Amino acid sequence: MNGESPKPVTWETFAAGLWRENPVFVMLLGMCPVLAVTNSAVNALAMGLATTFVLVASGLLVSLLRAAIPKQVRIATYIVIIATFVTIVDYTIQAISLDLYNALGAFIQLIVVNCIILGRAEAYASRNRPLPAVVNALGMGVGFTFALLCLGGVRELLGAGSLFGVALFGDRFEPWVVMLLPPGGFLVLGGWLLLFAWLRRRRGQAVSVEGGTCHTIR
Amino acid sequence: MSGVLHSSPFIHGGNRVDRLMRQVLLALLPGIVVATALMGIGVLVNLVVASTTALLAEWAMVRIRRRDAGAVLADTSALLTAVLLALALPAYAPWWLVVVATGFAIVVAKQLYGGLGQNPFNPAMVGYVLAIISFPREMTTWPTLGFPPEVGIGQQLAIQFLGAVPPDAVTAATPLDSVKTHLGMGETLSEMTTASFLGTLGGAGWEWINLAFLAGGAWMLWRGTIRWHIPVAMLGSLATMALLFWMVDGDRFASPLFHLFSGATMLGAFFIATDPVTAAASPRGRLLYAAGIGILTWLIRNFGGYPDGVAFSVLLMNMAVPAIDYYTRPPVFGERQGDDSDVA
Numbered sequence: 379m380n381g382e383s384p385k386p387v388t389w390e391t392f393a394a395g396l397w398r399e400n401p402v403f404v405m406l407l408g409m410c411p412v413l414a415v416t417n418s419a420v421n422a423l424a425m426g427l428a429t430t431f432v433l434v435a436s437g438l439l440v441s442l443l444r445a446a447i448p449k450q451v452r453i454a455t456y457i458v459i460i461a462t463f464v465t466i467v468d469y470t471i472q473a474i475s476l477d478l479y480n481a482l483g484a485f486i487q488l489i490v491v492n493c494i495i496l497g498r499a500e501a502y503a504s505r506n507r508p509l510p511a512v513v514n515a516l517g518m519g520v521g522f523t524f525a526l527l528c529l530g531g532v533r534e535l536l537g538a539g540s541l542f543g544v545a546l547f548g549d550r551f552e553p554w555v556v557m558l559l560p561p562g563g564f565l566v567l568g569g570w571l572l573l574f575a576w577l578r579r580r581r582g583q584a585v586s587v588e589g590g591t592c593h594t595i596r
Numbered sequence: 597m598s599g600v601l602h603s604s605p606f607i608h609g610g611n612r613v614d615r616l617m618r619q620v621l622l623a624l625l626p627g628i629v630v631a632t633a634l635m636g637i638g639v640l641v642n643l644v645v646a647s648t649t650a651l652l653a654e655w656a657m658v659r660i661r662r663r664d665a666g667a668v669l670a671d672t673s674a675l676l677t678a679v680l681l682a683l684a685l686p687a688y689a690p691w692w693l694v695v696v697a698t699g700f701a702i703v704v705a706k707q708l709y710g711g712l713g714q715n716p717f718n719p720a721m722v723g724y725v726l727a728i729i730s731f732p733r734e735m736t737t738w739p740t741l742g743f744p745p746e747v748g749i750g751q752q753l754a755i756q757f758l759g760a761v762p763p764d765a766v767t768a769a770t771p772l773d774s775v776k777t778h779l780g781m782g783e784t785l786s787e788m789t790t791a792s793f794l795g796t797l798g799g800a801g802w803e804w805i806n807l808a809f810l811a812g813g814a815w816m817l818w819r820g821t822i823r824w825h826i827p828v829a830m831l832g833s834l835a836t837m838a839l840l841f842w843m844v845d846g847d848r849f850a851s852p853l854f855h856l857f858s859g860a861t862m863l864g865a866f867f868i869a870t871d872p873v874t875a876a877a878s879p880r881g882r883l884l885y886a887a888g889i890g891i892l893t894w895l896i897r898n899f900g901g902y903p904d905g906v907a908f909s910v911l912l913m914n915m916a917v918p919a920i921d922y923y924t925r926p927p928v929f930g931e932r933q934g935d936d937s938d939v940a
Contacts, residue, residue, distance in 0.1 A: 550759065552692075552731055552734070553730075554696075554730040554731075555729060555730050556726055556729040556730040559729065561729070
């Protein structure tokens with residue numbers, strides 16, 4: 379926390395979470411919501427947006443309070459901050475759409491223990507000024523939402539023959555029920571990981587993760 | 597183990613992977629003939645579609661992995677996977693279902709793990725399980741069995757390739773399925789003895805298919821293609837479970853004969869569970885592995901959500917193989933009983 383150096387806010391601060399440090403496809407964090415709520419594109423999008431909101435808001439607050447939080451109780455403090463915003467999201471989704479709330483189930487509350495958010499608070503927000511912290515959190519959130527949509531889109535397309543609830547194929551299409559069930563989540567995640575690993579290798583891009591917590595996760 | 601020591605030079609027994617695979621394919625012939633005679637030409641259509649898909653998928657994956665495609669295809673293991681899977685699919689299966697199941701078996705369950713010898717799960721059964729979970733309606737629509745088959749060739753092709761719906765008169769649930777449904781409706785097995793889906797030994801018609809696979813399996817045992825441990829342990833444990841519960845409550849639990857000669861029992865015991873790649877390694881391990889398959893098959897047939905349980909049991913026991921192999925390691929030469937100083 380003392381080794382704080384004012385870093386300029388660059389495009390890279392934002393884009394890190396999109397691609398090079400994508401929380402799902404590169405760091406393999408937050409697997410619980412990634413596998414559990416991506417059985418349709420709408421669920422995936424809602425989960426992604428909810429997580430993004432919590433990421434950005436808690437990132438801002440942690441960064442603002444970083445000088446005031448005693449080192450010994452920092453994790454507990456982060457959890458309290460995160461839980462506050464999760465409660466807001468929880469009630470908001472319940473107010474907007476009860477169907478969506480029921481579909482996402484316990485996974486909204488479980489955003490509290492999402493390791494991406496805690497990881498960002500510990501590794502980035504607590505060491506940077508508010509602006510880069512927010513930009514970085516937004517990048518991570520967008521990257522997470524993108525990953526959830528990748529999974530949710532494919533699973534809904536194959537498992538129900540639709541995308542965002544709109545039927546795309548005719549009546550002749552026979553849905554692959556397995557894609558909506560847990561095995562489908564693992565299968566599609568594996569497929570995307572394969573694709574992204576292949577793309578990265580083609581670019582010859584070495585994976586190195588900044589921020590102190592994660593080094594070269596392959 | 598015999599105590600006689602043989603010294604070198606040794607002569608190679610001539611066993612090669614492709615030879616072994618060809619023997620297994622040959623042993624499947626009686627089963628294929630009987631199944632075709634009773635279910636119609638759909639069995640052959642499935643075989644052709646599955647084999648074509650498997651060879652194409654194997655060729656494509658081997659090319660992507662930059663291996664020698666000719667050498668890999670020549671071992672015919674992809675063909676065997678396709679044939680086993682095709683025999684497990686219903687004869688009315690639409691062509692795309694066969695393609696999806698076979699493609700998944702070869703691409704995901706076999707080649708993504710590293711090809712022949714590396715796959716922890718039986719590829720044919722992975723393809724079958726994907727199909728039965730994804731497409732339960734297509735996977736439970738079987739033809740009524742009879743000789744000659746009731747559906748003409750033209751109608752059969754229309755069902756499989758043009759999406760025609762098979763008429764109710766020529767479709768049936770499998771005997772295992774029917775027994776399960778009738779038990780669910782509160783009937784007892786003794787009330788069912790006159791039902792059309794029960795034959796002399798097992799399920800009507802299915803008993804002949806199972807007998808044909810049993811004959812092929814016996815030939816493989818005689819040729820030394822497979823050893824006795826897996827089929828005997830699997831059939832033995834299945835029969836024992838069935839016998840115990842049948843004696844306790846014969847109205848609720850089907851007889852051992854019914855279990856042995858219905859569904860995929862014989863195909864599973866001689867041709868699927870014996871896959872040397874995914875089975876346990878030592879004879880003791882294989883006994884355990886196959887006994888597990890038999891017990892799980894009986895449990896799933898009686899208490900599970902699906903009518904037959906061979907595929908699920910094989911995959912579950914595949915998962916247990918590393919543990920079984922660990923605990924049934926044969927003693928290393930020179931190792932004394934109870935001396936575990938160099939065993940981790």
